[in-house]
Amino acid sequence: MRTSEELLKIRDLHTGFRIGDAYFDAVDGVSLTLRENEILAIVGESGCGKSTLATSIIGLHDHNKTRVQGEILYKDKNLAKMTEDDFNDIRGLEIGMIFQDPLSALNPLMRIGEQIEEGLIYHTDFNKEKRQARVLELLNQVGIPNPERVARQFPHQLSGGMRQRVIIAIAISCKPKIIIADEPTTALDVTIQAQILDLLIDLQKETGAGIILITHDLGVVAEVADRVAVMYAGQIIELASVEELFANPKHPYTRSLFNSIPQMNSENEKLNVIEGIVPSLMKLPRHGCRFAPRISWVPESAHETEPQLHEISEGHFVRCSCHEHFYFKGEKEDKHHELYANQ
Amino acid sequence: MWKTIVRRFLIMIPQLFVLSLIIFIMAQFMPGDPFTGAITPETDPARIEELREKNGLNDPWYQQYGRWVGNAFQGEFGMSYTFKRDAGSLIGERAVNTFWLSLASVIILYVLAIPLGVLAGRYHNSLLDRAIILYSFVSYAIPTFILALLFLFFFGYTLGWFPTSGSVDIKYDPGTFGYIMNKIYHILLPATTYAILGTTTVIQYLRSEIIDAKGQDYVRTARSKGIPMRKVYSRHIFRNSLLPIAAFIGFTITGLLGGSIFIETIFGYPGMGQLFISSILSRDYSVITALVMLYGFLALLGSLLSDIIMSIVDPRIRIE
Numbered sequence: 011m012r013t014s015e016e017l018l019k020i021r022d023l024h025t026g027f028r029i030g031d032a033y034f035d036a037v038d039g040v041s042l043t044l045r046e047n048e049i050l051a052i053v054g055e056s057g058c059g060k061s062t063l064a065t066s067i068i069g070l071h072d073h074n075k076t077r078v079q080g081e082i083l084y085k086d087k088n089l090a091k092m093t094e095d096d097f098n099d100i101r102g103l104e105i106g107m108i109f110q111d112p113l114s115a116l117n118p119l120m121r122i123g124e125q126i127e128e129g130l131i132y133h134t135d136f137n138k139e140k141r142q143a144r145v146l147e148l149l150n151q152v153g154i155p156n157p158e159r160v161a162r163q164f165p166h167q168l169s170g171g172m173r174q175r176v177i178i179a180i181a182i183s184c185k186p187k188i189i190i191a192d193e194p195t196t197a198l199d200v201t202i203q204a205q206i207l208d209l210l211i212d213l214q215k216e217t218g219a220g221i222i223l224i225t226h227d228l229g230v231v232a233e234v235a236d237r238v239a240v241m242y243a244g245q246i247i248e249l250a251s252v253e254e255l256f257a258n259p260k261h262p263y264t265r266s267l268f269n270s271i272p273q274m275n276s277e278n279e280k281l282n283v284i285e286g287i288v289p290s291l292m293k294l295p296r297h298g299c300r301f302a303p304r305i306s307w308v309p310e311s312a313h314e315t316e317p318q319l320h321e322i323s324e325g326h327f328v329r330c331s332c333h334e335h336f337y338f339k340g341e342k343e344d345k346h347h348e349l350y351a352n353q
Numbered sequence: 354m355w356k357t358i359v360r361r362f363l364i365m366i367p368q369l370f371v372l373s374l375i376i377f378i379m380a381q382f383m384p385g386d387p388f389t390g391a392i393t394p395e396t397d398p399a400r401i402e403e404l405r406e407k408n409g410l411n412d413p414w415y416q417q418y419g420r421w422v423g424n425a426f427q428g429e430f431g432m433s434y435t436f437k438r439d440a441g442s443l444i445g446e447r448a449v450n451t452f453w454l455s456l457a458s459v460i461i462l463y464v465l466a467i468p469l470g471v472l473a474g475r476y477h478n479s480l481l482d483r484a485i486i487l488y489s490f491v492s493y494a495i496p497t498f499i500l501a502l503l504f505l506f507f508f509g510y511t512l513g514w515f516p517t518s519g520s521v522d523i524k525y526d527p528g529t530f531g532y533i534m535n536k537i538y539h540i541l542l543p544a545t546t547y548a549i550l551g552t553t554t555v556i557q558y559l560r561s562e563i564i565d566a567k568g569q570d571y572v573r574t575a576r577s578k579g580i581p582m583r584k585v586y587s588r589h590i591f592r593n594s595l596l597p598i599a600a601f602i603g604f605t606i607t608g609l610l611g612g613s614i615f616i617e618t619i620f621g622y623p624g625m626g627q628l629f630i631s632s633i634l635s636r637d638y639s640v641i642t643a644l645v646m647l648y649g650f651l652a653l654l655g656s657l658l659s660d661i662i663m664s665i666v667d668p669r670i671r672i673e
């Protein structure tokens with residue numbers, strides 16, 4: 011991993027949606043750091059709060075229905091407390107965002123060129139001519155053939171992959187320091203997915219931006235990420251470099267993402283599965299460990315009351331110490347027996 | 354696109370043919386005949402028979418139909434029995450009046466409804482929004498003739514601000530500035546009445562389009578560019594929300610023509626609608642049939658107009 015300056019520091023972020031009269035935190039105490047030149051992947055099942063985290067960083071939530079608490083520090087400014095107007099000096103200019111569904115993310119009535127140009131009008135002092143030159147340059151940069159023609163076309167005239175390239179062009183139009191990509195390839199064919207990921211990597215090499223890549227696809231993570239944060243039910247459950255996480259996944263939830271079934275030192279193997287699904291926002295347990303109900307076969311004594319992230323090796327954080335109670339098929343069982351016996 | 358428009362016109366021919374047959378057959382089944390009112394029980398049956406024979410009313414239906422269609426093609430719709438003049442030119446005169454009334458109604462309608470719909474959608478759930486919704490429900494609940502009578506009574510008679518019937522005062526010479534202003538003066542009250550009744554649909558439609566658009570992905574993309582919120586509204590949300598409204602214009606015009614029947618009758622405005630009612634009451638066949646044909650044609654034209662407007666404003670739609 012290329013180490014470099016910290017771009018974004020998130021400290022104890024809580025983002026809650028108002029349902030009725032109460033707020034329910036979909037992001038519940040997340041702390042993260044994004045550095046220059048790195049691709050930080052955020053993985054987790056759908057509904058675990060990845061998009062909510064992303065929209066909090068770029069301030070795209072509905073301010074009337076959403077409460078953002080905690081710190082998102084960027085250049086000594088706390089984005090979590092920023093007003094909508096002030097945010098407009100950061101959005102697009104310092105932070106760009108790429109969205110999941112390229113089919114709906116472009117305005118169907120506006121020409122491609124116009125949509126890319128829009129951000130330039132407000133964030134640069136380019137005149138019309140310069141802006142149009144920049145639009146063509148961007149279309150070229152994201153690998154769109156025949157930029158002059160495409161600039162005059164409407165979204166429906168382009169394929170999904172081409173539209174996603176246009177969205178990337180919009181996101182990078184003002185050379186932002188931070189790019190947030192929320193499942194940028196989920197809606198695309200496999201071959202196109204690979205092309206878009208390659209494009210992201212190239213862009214990152216060129217610009218040195220820090221990229222937050224949200225995905226639920228571990229294959230994508232393995233291919234492009236430097237570091238990975240695994241989210242579960244609004245919290246980070248494990249955080250490590252990509253090499254470390256793939257070699258040494260610790261938390262039973264992370265393990266389940268890798269499709270390896272965690273087992274305890276118990277005779278009854280059948281019971282040792284992760285049960286159920288992510289609970290809905292309103293039903294999330296707010297005290298104790300929110301994962302405990304899904305591994306009911308773990309004895310009470312093994313749970314921590316308010317599980318915290320532990321740094322188990324440099325840069326590798328795991329929530330709770332529960333991982334010590336599991337062993338996995340093919341691993342040395344003795345060690346785990348021993349650990350469990352000490353409990 | 355021109356090719357398509359011409360083709361759409363050609364498709365109208367069989368549609369109009371079917372319509373004309375239906376109209377003709379129904380006219381045949383209508384009780385009585387045009388002379389029923391003009392003759393008394395004492396009139397000599399031989400005299401009636403003579404009149405019927407002379408007007409071709411005793412010929413087989415297909416001959417009568419053929420004659421009617423043949424004439425219609427030359428703009429001849431026969432004589433109006435009540436007005437004792439050519440039905441074509443009579444309708445033409447009235448159609449011009451109705452055209453101006455409809456145009457004024459459409460303009461007032463959109464001038465009122467678009468800002469209200471936009472404000473309600475923009476400030477969704479605010480007090481302003483609730484007030485606009487309340488207004489639109491009230492205007493929806495009031496029957497046309499009640500509002501028309503109220504306006505006529507209040508603004509026409511009680512306050513005396515507006516004329517209570519006619520389309521122009523006779524003292525003005527056609528073509529002069531005073532004449533035009535006087536025409537507009539006569540149109541204002543009926544047009545406003547009609548416009549108010551039409552606002553409900555447009556306001557509600559626009560409002561829900563805007564609320565819907567606010568949550569669209571492309572609006573989120575626009576916000577992610579860091580452009581001012583008012584630009585997000587004007588360039589993205591409003592543009593997309595006005596689209597279906599634009600497409601609606603063609604149908605609105607057709608609807609207005611139908612609605613003008615009540616308005617014109619109540620306001621004594623000499624347009625097609627008023628003529629339609631009076632010709633039905635006096636069984637003025639040639640006028641009725643010609644008017645129904647014209648209404649049918651205009652309805653087809655309205656839907657074509659909607660399609661054309663749609664294809665102009667929405668790049669995704671190309672009429673093929």
Ligand SMILES: Nc1ncnc2c1ncn2[C@@H]1O[C@H](COP(=O)(O)OP(=O)(O)O)[C@@H](O)[C@H]1O
Binds near residue numbers: 059061062
């Ligand atoms: N605008 C919203 N209002 C209420 N609940 C929401 C809203 N957006 C997301 N949620 C809820 O917050 C949780 C996290 O959603 P999200 O961040 O979209 O997850 P992910 O992107 O990981 O799939 C889910 O339970 C979802 O239902």
Ligand code: SF4
Binds near residue numbers: 312
């Ligand atoms: S062992 Fe820890 S992380 Fe695992 S379920 Fe229990 S409290 Fe949660």
Ligand SMILES: [Mg+2]
Binds near residue numbers: 060061192193
């Ligand atoms: Mg998501």
